[in-house]
Amino acid sequence: MFEKAVYIHSIASIHPSVSEPADRIPGTRLKAEEPDYKQLIPNVGARRRMSRIIRMGVAAATRCLQEAGEAMQPDAILTATGLGCLEDTEKFMNSFLDNDEGLLAPTAFIQSTFNTIGGQIALLLGNHAYNNTYVHRAFSLESAILDAALLLAEGKASRVLAGSIDELTDTLFAILARFGCWRNAMAGEGAAFFLLADQPSAASLAQLKAIDMISSPEKPGEAYLHAFLKRYHAEEATILYPEEYKQYCGEYPTAMGFGLWYACRQIQEKGLPAVLLCNSFLDNHSLILLKQV
Structure with a gap:
């Protein structure tokens, strides 16, 4: 399907525990086990301003690049999310009620946009390359990977950082429970990033x-x-x-x-x-x- 071979050089994931899942039943809510962000996002000011989903995305992307074993700048950054920064979206919407639709703080709105995570990764890396975000629900990551494959095939990039992020908030869990979404499934969340390249290496996975x-x-x-x-x-x-x-x-x-x-x-x-x-x-x-x- 790909015009040119696509290789996965490194991977990183922030996810719920992968220990024995025997006690997990439909309706269970699984929460991602988050790392020590101080090691992955040393900038204290930037880290404090980030919401949980942004920290997860930036940390997973940083770890993925570290796993590549070299200091490098990707030729493109592609992020994918089904629902985006829900926590910040909820904060912004609640501020309408709390402030009686008056003067609103812009921070939550700025950080609620879908491309915030990709933008934060680029800012921390000082990267000015192609940066795009896909919000295609269940096809979001697949769309990002297809974009990466096209960039590699056309010679516009040799290494692309691509990943996906979604968070589970209390509000989302409760709303989807009312629709019966957890009758046969467990609710989850996570962030995963991949360094894709057009050439294989000894470390290719x-x-x-x-x-x-x-x-x-x-x-x-x-x-x-x-x-x-x-x-x-x-x-x-x-x-x-x-x-x-x-x-x-x-x-x-x-x-x-x-x-x-x-x-x-x-x-x-x-x-x-x-x-x-x-x-x-x-x-x-x-x-x-x-x-x-």
């Missing part, structure tokens, strides 16, 4: 082979999955279904980010030749095919 996105009330069946694998000559691939990794991260629009991190770890730790990563969120279904380098 996997090669991205193909992406497929389907909007349908029905999930892709086994016949569809196997036909997809046959199309890309990857019949030996291990199929990683959503329930196999969402038992650790929970359900949220960009859970594919954790899934991609998890699939890369499986390839590295178990020596799997290929993995077909599947995701479903509401009526949106996507597939990502990874191969061992």
Whole structure:
């Protein structure tokens, strides 16, 4: 599907605990285990001004670049989110009520925009390269990866930082619970970033082979999955279904980010030749095919 090979050089994820999930049942709320931000965001002033989702996104991006083992500037920064900075959005909307629709502080509004995380990453890196944010609900990360693949194929970039972020607030959890969204799922959140490149290296974790996105009330069946694998000559691939990794991260629009991190770890730790990563969120279904380098 990609005109030019895309390699994953480094990965980083902030997510709920991946310990034994046996005690997790539908309706459970999983919270991301956040790192010591002082180590990843040393600028005290900047760190204090960031909301929780921005800290998670910036920290995951910083860790991803550190994992690459070199001081470098990406040629592009792509971020993806399903619902954006909800906490700041809620603060801004509540300020309408608290101030009787009068004079409002602009901070929460400024930090509530979807591209805030990508902007913060660029500011801290001093990066002036191409910077874009995708807000396509369950297809957000997939869209960012496709953009990265195009940049690499066209020679406009050689290394692209791409990632996804979504947070779970009390308000969102309560509203979606009223709609019955947690009857068969656990609520989750997380941030995951990937350094993508057009050339392999000794440290490359996997090669991205193909992406497929389907909007349908029905999930892709086994016949569809196997036909997809046959199309890309990857019949030996291990199929990683959503329930196999969402038992650790929970359900949220960009859970594919954790899934991609998890699939890369499986390839590295178990020596799997290929993995077909599947995701479903509401009526949106996507597939990502990874191969061992």
